[in-house]
Amino acid sequence: MKNSLFVFALLFSACTQPNFTLDMTIADGHDFDGHQAYLLGYYDTNSATWLDSVRITDNRATFRTKMPYPEMLCEVIIEDCPTSFQQFRFARGERASFVFDPDMQTLYPEVDGSDASEEVAGYWSGLRAAMREQRELRMALANAEPGSDRAEELGRKSEQVSADIRSRSINLLLGTKSLINAFLAYNMLFDLPADSLAKIKDEILRRWPDDVNRSMLTGISSITGDSIGDMTLRTKAVLNRRAVLMGDLPPYPIESHSEPNAAEPETERYALNDVVADFSLPDREGRETSWRGLRTPYVLIDFWASWCVPCREEMPGLLAAARDYEETLAVYAVSVDGNLNRWKQAVEADGSGAVLTHVILREDDPDYDRLFRLFGIETIPHNFLLDADGKIVAVDLRGDALRSKLEELQRE
Numbered sequence: 001m002k003n004s005l006f007v008f009a010l011l012f013s014a015c016t017q018p019n020f021t022l023d024m025t026i027a028d029g030h031d032f033d034g035h036q037a038y039l040l041g042y043y044d045t046n047s048a049t050w051l052d053s054v055r056i057t058d059n060r061a062t063f064r065t066k067m068p069y070p071e072m073l074c075e076v077i078i079e080d081c082p083t084s085f086q087q088f089r090f091a092r093g094e095r096a097s098f099v100f101d102p103d104m105q106t107l108y109p110e111v112d113g114s115d116a117s118e119e120v121a122g123y124w125s126g127l128r129a130a131m132r133e134q135r136e137l138r139m140a141l142a143n144a145e146p147g148s149d150r151a152e153e154l155g156r157k158s159e160q161v162s163a164d165i166r167s168r169s170i171n172l173l174l175g176t177k178s179l180i181n182a183f184l185a186y187n188m189l190f191d192l193p194a195d196s197l198a199k200i201k202d203e204i205l206r207r208w209p210d211d212v213n214r215s216m217l218t219g220i221s222s223i224t225g226d227s228i229g230d231m232t233l234r235t236k237a238v239l240n241r242r243a244v245l246m247g248d249l250p251p252y253p254i255e256s257h258s259e260p261n262a263a264e265p266e267t268e269r270y271a272l273n274d275v276v277a278d279f280s281l282p283d284r285e286g287r288e289t290s291w292r293g294l295r296t297p298y299v300l301i302d303f304w305a306s307w308c309v310p311c312r313e314e315m316p317g318l319l320a321a322a323r324d325y326e327e328t329l330a331v332y333a334v335s336v337d338g339n340l341n342r343w344k345q346a347v348e349a350d351g352s353g354a355v356l357t358h359v360i361l362r363e364d365d366p367d368y369d370r371l372f373r374l375f376g377i378e379t380i381p382h383n384f385l386l387d388a389d390g391k392i393v394a395v396d397l398r399g400d401a402l403r404s405k406l407e408e409l410q411r412e
Contacts, residue, residue: 018064019092024076026059027101036079039063040086040242041072045215045228048238067092069212071116073180076100079245082342085109089116089180103349107309116178123172123181127165127188132313134161139398162191173200179208183216248338249364269376276301276390279367281334281359284344289359292390294330298409300402301332302383303361303375306339306346311381315350317399322355325406331356336380338362 022039026032039051051074052065063076067090075086076098083102088111090096096113108124111117137158144151166189173185182204189197201217208214212222219228231239236252243250270276280288291299302318304311322331333356337343343360347353361368371377375384385394385405394405 018066020063020065020067020090021095022063022076022090023095023097024056024061024063025097025099026056027099027103030100030102031059032056032078032081032100033059035081037061037063038077038079038242038245039065040075040077040238041068042074043069043072043212044222045213046231046235047223048235048242050238071178071180071211071213073213075242077242077245080247082247082339082345084246087117087120088114089120089178090114091116091178102345116176116181119172119176119178120181120184123168123185127168128309130161130165130168134158134165135310136399137161139401143401143404166192173204179204179211179213179216182208183213186217243338246339247341249362268374270374270384270392272392272395274392276384276386276392278390279371281361281365281367283357283359284347284353289357291332291357291386294332294357296326296328296330297388298329298393298406299332299386300329300383300397301334301375301386302356303334303336303377303380305336305380306342307337308380312346312350314381314398315352318402319350319352319355321402321406324403328406328410333358335360336362336377 024037033056035056036053037056038053040048041051042048049068051067051072052063054061054063056078069092071089071091073086074088074090075084076088077084078100081102083104085098085100087107088096088098091114094114096111096117098109098111101109106124108117108121110121137154141151141154141158144154169185169188173182173189176182176185186197186200186204189200192200205214205217214220215222215228220226221228231252240250240252276291278290278292280290283289291301300318304315306312318331322329333352335343335346335358337346337360340360340362343358347358352358361371375382381396381398383396384392385397385402387393387409393409397405
């Protein structure tokens with residue numbers, strides 16, 4: 001009997017002992033001592049669960065948890081901190097460590113002790129530079145005269161960068177032991193022929209026959225066997241709690257059982273030469289601020305967000321243009337952030353508060369849906385250049401294109 005109890009105790013201990021450890025250190029210059037930190041895990045495409053919660057002491061914390069699956073996409077959250085790190089790839093048996101730096105502008109922070117996280121950080125570092133170059137080349141190509149020598153040269157350079165991106169992604173795909181990283185590489189190969197993508201997909205599924213995250217490729221839940229549909233109520237509750245901890249609005253509010261309102265009529269999108277109606281949004285002090293109140297010959301309504309990497313990369317150029325053309329141009333910078341603190345921190349970090357007119361459009365704003373439809377906001381950054389009458393004279397001006405347009409308008 002004693003032997004049986006001893007064996008049972010060993011089995012119980014093995015089943016409940018942590019199989020993953022994450023050491024976190026807060027970066028210098030930040031103090032979260034006494035705050036609660038959370039480790040959140042994502043799996044099976046649209047499911048989430050809390051893995052651990054610890055109190056930060058002396059700006060350090062250690063998560064110890066029982067990882068329910070061999071590999072999970074994980075996120076670290078600190079209460080009352082608008083920044084989180086949500087692209088960790090952690091596996092059972094690992095002991096990883098990282099520095100939590102709220103000022104770090106990267107999707108993939110450096111991690112020690114996690115093979116997949118280290119792998120993707122290196123991949124993304126090189127890829128980000130290539131993608132930035134590709135974006136600049138395509139903008140230049142859009143402004144080049146079709147068929148010109150410059151257009152042909154830009155086209156060749158663009159294809160070379162595309163080939164580099166494909167090569168990096170294929171190398172990751174071939175060498176990784178992480179299905180999550182393989183899926184990322186697969187998504188970056190979107191410009192390959194459909195039959196090639198189908199073969200790559202089949203190979204990924206062959207290499208990871210039992211991984212819970214196969215559903216990212218199959219669309220079939222690895223747990224229930226059903227098609228991936230809406231999130232479970234449990235996952236929605238987890239994500240609502242996550243949002244509140246970070247100062248955001250809950251993305252999945254409790255549904256009302258009242259009768260729905262009549263469908264709102266469709267609003268046509270603004271197009272070139274349309275006149276934009278006046279509207280006001282709250283600034284950083286909460287004051288309603290209208291773009292009509294900006295007394296310059298031209299106003300640039302610029303939609304952006306703190307989490308949008310291209311938006312942040314364009315900010316120095318936009319700031320320089322606003323300063324150089326201060327008598328001609330005012331910028332009405334509309335953030336679509338859900339988090340007020342993160343928005344304000346980004347404005348301060350970019351040093352744009354004294355130059356641009358910053359306002360915010362949040363999901364709880366009654367005009368949110370209407371303005372999104374009117375301005376056709378599908379991706380950001382997205383901007384509209386208006387004249388003194390509110391007429392749209394240009395759309396999506398980037399970098400030198402904005403300066404060139406202003407010079408052209410001043411000559412007219």
